Amino acid sequence: MLIPVGSATAEIEVRRSRFIAIATPIEESEAMRALISETRAQHPQANHVAHAAIMGRDGSQFSFSDDREPKNTAGRPMLEVLKGSGITNLLVMVVRYFGGTLLGTGGLVKAYSEATKAVLEVLKTEELIDKATLKIMIDYDIYEQVDKLLKEKQGEAENLFETQVTIKVTLPKKYVDEVTSQITNLSSGSATILDCQDSQ
Incomplete structure (x- = not known):
């Protein structure tokens, strides 16, 4: 559709x-x-x-x-x-x-x-693409790599820069597992990734 x-x-x-x-x-x-x-x-x-x-x-x-x-x-x-x-x-x-x-x-x-x-x-x-919204909390040292990854996966992101970077991103569902895995690896497991409710 x-x-x-x-x-x-x-x-x-x-x-x-x-x-x-x-x-x-x-x-x-x-x-x-x-x-x-x-x-x-x-x-x-x-x-x-x-x-x-x-x-x-x-x-x-x-x-x-x-x-x-x-x-x-x-x-x-x-x-x-x-x-x-x-x-x-x-x-x-x-x-x-x-x-x-x-x-x-x-x-x-x-x-x-x-x-x-x-x-x-x-x-x-x-x-019409199935999309999901993730809330990602990461340290500053991997922000540029994560930002690049999300753009490659058609992510639309809003960033909040505090003691950590909080990214709220909407992207095609088919990329969620891959993005989650790559960010977990980049952060050596320290990133927090929450699956918000589906955006569509």
Whole structure:
């Protein structure tokens, strides 16, 4: 599965109706509801703000709404596009400004689908990787070697320099055993390494 990196926006026009698609990362339905409300507030003149969302590590949680468009002409076709994208933890909202011409059910399905496809084309994504967070306490004399090791293993670290160096690092789970072993060896067993809760 893929996950979004940042947000993206795209716009299409169909018979003078504007369809503005906004894609943004989410991980829970509460955040999704807040983002939809915020988008409505930013577009008070819009006729509709339909949405579709996929969440969960395997993309098994769904949400969609036609927002007063005829049933299954907006949110459902948007969701079908998302399901086919291989992306999870993603909310797509399509803001519609009515252009005066009725599009019919087929026209609406096509327009909402096309707007969703357009925003996915410009959305940046990355592979969803299982990650873990470690808290590592080491002496200063091995800090540079440990820092280099963590960078090599795609670690994202926050450092606290006191009597010892405390490093809180998030890295792919597949490297945890190797990193733990190497730091234990570098420190001759004096390092403290705690496995914090999984970050994803």
